[in-house]
Amino acid sequence: xxxxxxxxxxxxxxxxxxxxxxxxxxxxxxxxxxxxxxxxxxxxxxxxxxxxxxxxxxxxxxxxxxxxxxxxxxxxxxxxxxxxxxxxxxxxxxxxxxxxxxxxxxxxxxxxxxxxxxxxxxxxxxxxxxxxxxxxxxxxxxxxxxxxxxxxxxxxxxxxxxxxxxxxxxxxxxxxxxxxxxxxxxxxxxxxxxxxxxxxxxxxxxxxxxxxxxxxxxxxxxxxxxxxxxxxxxxxxxxxxxxxxxxxxxxxxxxxxxxxxx
Amino acid sequence: xxxxxxxxxxxxxxxxxxxxxxxxxxxxxxxxxxxxxxxxxxxxxxxxxxxxxxxxxxxxxxxxxxxxxxxxxxxxxxxxxxxxxxxxxxxxxxxxxxxxxxxxxxxxxxxxxxxxxxxxxxxxxxxxxxxxxxxxxxxxxxxxxxxxxxxxxxxxxxxxxxxxxxxxxxxxxxxxxxxxxxxxxxxxxxxxxxxxxxxxxxxxxxxxxxxxxxxxxxxxxxxxxxxxxxxxxxxxxxxxxxxxxxxxxxxxxxxxxxxxxxxxxxxxxxxxxxxxxxxxxxxxxxxxxxxxxxxxxxxxxxxxxxxxxxxxxxxxxxxxxxxxxxxxxxxxxxxxxxxxxxxxxxxxxxxxxxxxxxxxxxxxxxxxxxxxxxxxxxxxxxxxxxxxxxxxxxxxxxxxxxxxxxxxxxxxxxxxxxxxxxxxxxxxxxxxxxxxxxxxxxxxxxxxxxxxxxxxxxxxxxxxxxxxxxxxxxxxxxxxxxxxxxxxxxxxxxxxxxxxxxxxxxxxxxxxxxxxxxxxxxxxxxxxxxxxxxxxxxxxxxxxxxxxxxxxxxxxxxxxxxxxxxxxxxxxxxxxxxxxxxxxxxxxxxxxxxxxxxxxxxxxxxxxxxxxxxxxxxxxxxxxxxxxxxxxxxxxxxxxxxxxxxxxxxxxxxxxxxxxxxxxxxxxxxxxxxxxxxxxxxxxxxxxxxxxxxxxxxxxxxxxxxxxxxxxxxxxxxxxxxxxxxxxxxxx
Numbered sequence: 002x003x004x005x006x007x008x009x010x011x012x013x014x015x016x017x018x019x020x021x022x023x024x025x026x027x028x029x030x031x032x033x034x035x036x037x038x039x040x041x042x043x044x045x046x047x048x049x050x051x052x053x054x055x056x057x058x059x060x061x062x063x064x065x066x067x068x069x070x071x072x073x074x075x076x077x078x079x080x081x082x083x084x085x086x087x088x089x090x091x092x093x094x095x096x097x098x099x100x101x102x103x104x105x106x107x108x109x110x111x112x113x114x115x116x117x118x119x120x121x122x123x124x125x126x127x128x129x130x131x132x133x134x135x136x137x138x139x140x141x142x143x144x145x146x147x148x149x150x151x152x153x154x155x156x157x158x159x160x161x162x163x164x165x166x167x168x169x170x171x172x173x174x175x176x177x178x179x180x181x182x183x184x185x186x187x188x189x190x191x192x193x194x195x196x197x198x199x200x201x202x203x204x205x206x207x208x209x210x211x212x213x214x215x216x217x218x219x220x221x222x223x224x225x226x227x228x229x230x231x232x233x234x235x236x237x238x239x240x241x242x243x244x245x246x247x248x249x250x251x252x253x254x255x256x257x258x259x260x261x262x263x
Numbered sequence: 264x265x266x267x268x269x270x271x272x273x274x275x276x277x278x279x280x281x282x283x284x285x286x287x288x289x290x291x292x293x294x295x296x297x298x299x300x301x302x303x304x305x306x307x308x309x310x311x312x313x314x315x316x317x318x319x320x321x322x323x324x325x326x327x328x329x330x331x332x333x334x335x336x337x338x339x340x341x342x343x344x345x346x347x348x349x350x351x352x353x354x355x356x357x358x359x360x361x362x363x364x365x366x367x368x369x370x371x372x373x374x375x376x377x378x379x380x381x382x383x384x385x386x387x388x389x390x391x392x393x394x395x396x397x398x399x400x401x402x403x404x405x406x407x408x409x410x411x412x413x414x415x416x417x418x419x420x421x422x423x424x425x426x427x428x429x430x431x432x433x434x435x436x437x438x439x440x441x442x443x444x445x446x447x448x449x450x451x452x453x454x455x456x457x458x459x460x461x462x463x464x465x466x467x468x469x470x471x472x473x474x475x476x477x478x479x480x481x482x483x484x485x486x487x488x489x490x491x492x493x494x495x496x497x498x499x500x501x502x503x504x505x506x507x508x509x510x511x512x513x514x515x516x517x518x519x520x521x522x523x524x525x526x527x528x529x530x531x532x533x534x535x536x537x538x539x540x541x542x543x544x545x546x547x548x549x550x551x552x553x554x555x556x557x558x559x560x561x562x563x564x565x566x567x568x569x570x571x572x573x574x575x576x577x578x579x580x581x582x583x584x585x586x587x588x589x590x591x592x593x594x595x596x597x598x599x600x601x602x603x604x605x606x607x608x609x610x611x612x613x614x615x616x617x618x619x620x621x622x623x624x625x626x627x628x629x630x631x632x633x634x635x636x637x638x639x640x641x642x643x644x645x646x647x648x649x650x651x652x653x654x655x656x657x658x659x660x661x662x663x664x665x666x667x668x669x670x671x672x673x674x675x676x677x678x679x680x681x682x683x684x685x686x687x688x689x690x691x692x693x694x695x696x697x698x699x700x701x702x703x704x705x706x707x708x709x710x711x712x713x714x715x716x717x718x719x720x721x722x723x724x725x726x727x728x729x730x731x732x733x734x735x736x737x738x739x740x741x742x743x744x745x746x747x748x749x750x751x752x753x754x755x756x757x758x759x760x761x762x763x764x765x766x767x768x769x770x771x772x773x774x775x776x777x778x779x780x781x782x783x784x785x786x787x788x789x790x791x792x793x794x795x796x797x798x799x800x801x802x803x804x805x806x807x808x809x810x811x812x813x814x815x816x817x818x819x820x821x822x823x824x825x826x827x828x829x830x831x832x833x834x835x836x837x838x839x840x841x842x843x844x845x846x847x848x849x850x851x852x853x854x855x856x857x858x859x860x861x862x863x864x865x866x867x868x869x870x871x872x873x874x875x876x877x878x879x880x881x882x883x884x885x886x887x888x889x890x891x892x893x894x895x896x897x898x899x900x901x902x903x904x905x906x907x908x909x910x911x912x913x914x915x916x917x918x919x920x921x922x923x924x925x926x927x928x929x930x931x932x933x934x935x936x937x938x939x940x941x942x943x944x945x946x947x948x949x950x951x952x953x954x955x956x957x958x959x960x961x962x963x964x965x966x967x968x969x970x971x972x973x974x975x976x977x978x979x980x981x982x983x984x985x986x987x988x989x990x991x992x993x994x995x
Contacts, residue, residue: 016669016678032680034672079657188657189664192671193763196541246930 002057002150004048005113006081007104007130008041009063010072011123019232026230037072040119044180045076046187047148048117055150058082060111064092064103073203078194079187089207091215096223097125101132103218106211108137115156116177120144127179134177142172143179268449269482271489281486285493292497299504299603300512306551306559306601309609313555314533315520322519325639330518335637339570342408345395346637352392353511355384356439379459386443386461393436393465396429403429410569417588421507421567428508431499436465438492444469445484452478505598507567514638517564520557521639525630526797526844529555529644531651531762540762547651547760550610551596551617554645561640562597565590571632571642576875577625581890584625586632586642592617613649620658623649625887627878628758629839634871643758650760663759666884671764674750674771675716676881684714685746687725688732697729697736700743702779708743710735711781713805715791716751717879717914723921724914730943731787731808737946738815742785748775754794754840755880769799776802785811787939789840789913790879796845807841808939809912813850816857822947825859833863834906835938836897836920837873838913851912851938858945866904874900876923879915894923898933912938 012019012028013036020029037045048059060083061076063069073084087103095103108116116134120143121127127143134141142158146167149157154174159167161181172178208215216222242249274281328334333350336343358381403411403425413420443458443466450457451474460467473481503509510517522529532543533555548554554562571586572578578585596617601607614620626646633642653659659667666676674681688699700706712735718724735742753768776784784805786792795805815821835855841847848870855863868874877893878885898920901909909920920935927933936944 013668013672013678015665016673018680032682036668036672186661187664189654189659189667190657191654191667191761191763192767193541193546193655194657196763 002051002055002114002153003112004051004057004059004115004117005108005111006041006044006048006059006061006076007063007116007118007133008045008061008072008076009038009119009122009125010035010065010069011038014123021230021232026227028230035068035071037075038119038122038125040121040180040182042076042119042187043182043184044117044119045079045081046185047180048115049080049188050185051115051148051150055153057114060085060113062087062104062107064088064095064100070203074195074198074201075190077198077201078190084201084203086203086205087207087211088205089213089215091208091213091219094220094223095218096225097128098132098224099218099222100129101136103211103213104129104133105136106213107206108133110206110211114174116175118177118179120179120181130177130179137175137177140172140176141178142170142176144181145178146181146184148178148184268446268485271486274486276486276490288493288497292500295497295501296504299501302601302603303504303509303563303597305607306597306609307556309552310554310556310559311552312533313520313557315522315557318523321523322521325521325523326515326519329521329637329639330515333637335635338635342402342568343637345399348391349395349399352388352395355388356392382459383461386440386464386466389436389440390461390463390465393433393440396433396436400426400429400433408569410573411567414585417585417591424506425567428499428502428506431495431502435492435495435499438488438495440465440469441484442488442492444473445481445488448473448476449478449481449485452481504563507565510564510566510638513560513564514566517560517638517640520560522641522644525633525641526793528647528757528798537766540766545652546655546762547653548645548648549612549614549652549656551593551600551613552609553648553652554593558641558645558648559593559597561638561645562590562594564638565594565640566638567591568637570635570637571640574631574635574872576629576631576877576893576896577627577887577889579874580893580896582625582887583619583622589618589622589642589645590640614653614656614658618649620653620660621888623653624660624663624885625889627839627875627882627893629873629875629878630843631839631872631875634843647758647760650758651762652760654760654762660885662884662886663881666881667756667759667761667764670751670753670756670768674768675720676751676884677716677720679720681747683747684719684749685744687714687719687728688744690729693729693732697733699732701746702743702781703746703748704778706743707780708741709782710740710742711776711779711784711803712742712744713752713776713784713786713788713791713795714744714749715786715788715914717883717918718788719749721914721918724917727787727914727917727937727939730937730939731785733943734808734812734821734939734946735785737948738811738820740785740811743779743781745772745775745779750775752788752791752794752798754790754798755882757794757798759881765798769794773799773802787912787914787937789838789845790915793840793844807845807847807850807912809841809851809854810847812854812938812942816854821942823858823942823945824947826861826945829860829862831862831908832906833861833908833910834866834901834904835863835869836866836876836901836909836911836916837870838911838916839873839875840879841912842873843871851910854938854942855910858941864904864906866900866906868900876911876913876916876919878919879913883915883918892919892923892926894919895927898923898927898929902927902929902933907933909933909935910938910941911935 012033016034022029045059045061052059059081061073061081062085063073064087066088070086073086077084085107087107092099092103116139118130131141131143142160144161145158146161147159151157151171156172156174156176157169158172158178159169162168242252244252271285272282276284333347336346402408403422411421443460447457447460447466447470460470473484503511531540531546535543565587567587569587575584575586600609614623623646628643628646630643669678670676673679685701688694700708702708702711712731714728718728750768750771752772753765756768757765781803783803784795785808786795786805787808789807792805792807795802812821833855835851837843837848852863855861874897875893876897898909911917911920914937917935917937924930924933924935
C-alpha cells in the first residue's frame, strides 16, 4: 500500500513558553523550538505499522520552508521511505483551503492508496484533511483511532465519538483519514537515527512543478485571515484547603461530589 | 595370616582391572568435561568484545580478595560463613582429589610431616564440608530462606537441583572418608600401623564403626568407596556446567575478569571511539550475542544465591525486575540455544522474548545488586546495554519520549527555556545577600557550581540551590554558575541508553566548562557529580557539596548553631550516586555529627546497603508498575529506625522522599531536608551576635521561606502526588 502522510512542523507546546509579540498579532517566535505536530507523528507511526503488515511505502509531505526539513528527517529516521518538501514563496500564509489546494496537487502527481493527516495541527483548525478529501473526491473519516486493512480495497476504521465511544466504519480506498492521538505508541527517534538519514535526499517541489496557480494560494488568496492573537486572562487559581487532614479529605469529597465526580 | 590391602589400581572390578577401569573413567570424564566446556564457550566466542586483559596485578589482587578471600560472603552472616567453610574445604580437598585421581594410589609425594599435617586438615575439611552439606540441605528444605524462592513467572523452584548437587558433594565427602576409614580399619585389624585419622573427623568416626567389620568387607568398602568417589567426582565435574554450580569452575575467571572501574559505564562498543560510533550499525544489546563474552560469563557464574534481588529496591516494591533472573534467564537461554548436541540457534530478539520492556526500564541503576554479588556479576552495564538496544529500536515508553525530546531541543527534560536556568539566583531577597556570578565569558571564578536541571528549574529544589550558593559564599569561595549555557549533565540520559544524546549534552557542557576557565567544580546533585567525575573527560576535578562542607567544618570555617528542636531524631539517607557509586559515606555523617545537639540514628539499610528512593533524572518520568513506591518503603525504614528527619544530599532523593512521606501518611511525623539546606540553616554566621538575635536584614540570608510549607498546600500536594507525581513533574 502506498501511503502519504501530511505532516506539519509546529512550536512544541511542552517546550516553549508561548508569549505574544509586541505587535500582538502573533506569538514571539525568536526562541521557540519546533517539532512535528504530535497527531501527525501518530499518523506516521500508523502508516509504518500498516506497511509493516501489508507491505508498501510511506511518504511524508510537508508544506513549508527549509527549516521544515527537520521534521521530515525525524520521520525518515522512524522508517519512512520518502520525505517530500513542498516549498514556494507563493505558499506563504496560505489558509486551510490554500494548503489543501497545494496538497491535492501533490497527491495527484503520485498514486497513493491512503492519505493520512493528524487529527489537527496544534496551531491549526483540523480542516485540511477534510478539504483535501473533498477536492480529490475521496472518502474521508476523521478522528480515526484504529485501522484494519480488509482486502486491499477497503479499510475498517474506528472513529472516536463523544463520550469515549467508538464507531466502526468501512471505507473504500483511496481515502483520506485524520488520525487521533493514542491510536498507537509512536516509536522513539533519537539524534542517532536522525543523523543516519541526514544525507538522504529530500525532493522539493514548487508551485510550477505541482501545477498550482500561485494566485489560488498564499496570503492573497486566503479567505480566512488572522486578525488578532491573545492569551486569555487567567481565571481564579486553585483553592487551597486550610483545615486538618480529615477536614480536607471531607471537603475534597464534597467538592468532587458537587462537580458530579462521585 | 597377614593380608595386604589391595589398592584400587591392583583390584579387579567386574573382570576389569582397576588400572584400566580408572584410566577409562578419567579419560572419559576429562573428555566429556572438555567437550561440555567447549560447547559452553561457543556463545562467548560469538559475543561482543570486552577488553579485560589489562592490569593483571590489580586483577590478581581482586582474586585474592573476592575469590580466595570470599570478601562479600559474610554480608549474609550465616550463609556466608557456611560458604567460606565449603569453599575452604573444596580448596583443600582439590589437592587430595587430584592426588587420588592422578596417582590412583593414596601416596602423596610430600615430606612426611607435611603429608601428616595435610592428612589431618583433609580429614577435618571432609568432615566440615559434609556437615555443611547437611546444614545447607536442612536450611533449604526446612527453613527455606525467602531469597531462594522462585516466583511462578520465572518457572519452577530450583530446590531439587540444589539438593541434588548438595547430595552429590555429600556423597563425595562420604566416599572420601569411607576410603580412608576402611583402609585404617583394615590396617588396625591387621595389627599394622594404621593411617592416622584426625580425632572426631568423619573418617575417624567411620573407622570406629568399621573396626570389627570383616577384612573382605573392608576391602570391598575400600574399593567401592574409591569407585564411588571417582564416579561422583567426574559426574559432578560434568554436571556442574548445567546448573547453578557452574560457578565452582567459572568464579575464578569471573572475578579475575571483573570490571576494575565500576563507575565507568561500559562504552557502546569496546574499542570504538566516540567519533566512530556513527559507523556502528546497531547500538546496544538486542540479541544474546550482543552481550560481551564477559557478560555471558557472568550468566554462567551466577550462583543463584538471590542476594542481588534481595537487595534490589525494584524487586522489593514489586516492579517486574529481579536481577537474579536477568542472569538465570540469560543462562537458561544460552543453555537452550547452544545445546550440547546439534547446532546453535541465535538471533532472536531478547526484548519481548526473554526480557520485557518494563523489566529493563524498572532498574534505577542504584547498584545495590552489584554491591552485594559475591561473584562480582555486573548488572548496570547490561541494563544500560539493553536500553541502548531499545532506544535504537525506538522502543521507548511515551512518558520518556517527551523529556528526551526536550533534552534534545532545550537541554533539560522539562522543556524549560534555557534563559530561565539562572532565574533561581535572581530572586531579589536572595540576590541582596548572596550574589551568584554567571560565568558568561565576561566574569570569571575559581569554582563552578554545576547546578543541573532539576535543581535549577524545580521550585522546591531551588532551595537546595540557594542553600548551596550561600554555603559557598560563607566559606569565601569565588564561584559562579554557567546559567543558560549549562545543559543537563545527561547522567540519566546515558543510563537510559540514549548515548548519542548524552554525548551531545556532554560535549556542550565540556566546552562551556572549559570556556569558563574554572579550576574546580562543585555540585549538590550526586547524579551530576557522578557524570562529571566518571562520564566526562578533561574537566576540572569535581566535588560534591557534602565533601566541601566536611572539609570546611574540619578547617573551622563552618561552625554550627545547636539544633533548635531537641526532640528531632535525624537519619541520613545515602543517595546511590554519592554513596554506593562514589563511596562518599562519611563526609555527610561527619557534618551531621558536627552540629551540636543533633541526634542521629542509622537505618538498617545504610551506606552500601542504602535503599534507593526511587531513582532520579528520567526515572521521575517513568511510570513503573509497582505495588508500592520505593520512597515509601524507604521512609518506613526511617520511621522504624526512630527518625523524624531524613537528611539526604540529592535533589531526586528529596522529590521521592518528600512525596513518599505524604503517601505513607507520615506527614507531621517526618520531614526531609537536604544536607545543604540543613547546614545553611545551622551555620553560625559571624555577624550574628547570638543564636536568637539575628539582625533583620540577615534573615534573607537564611533558609528559604518556602521550605516551611503551608499546611494547606502540603495536603493538596500530597493528594496530587498520591495520584501520580511523575506526571505532575513532567507537566511542570
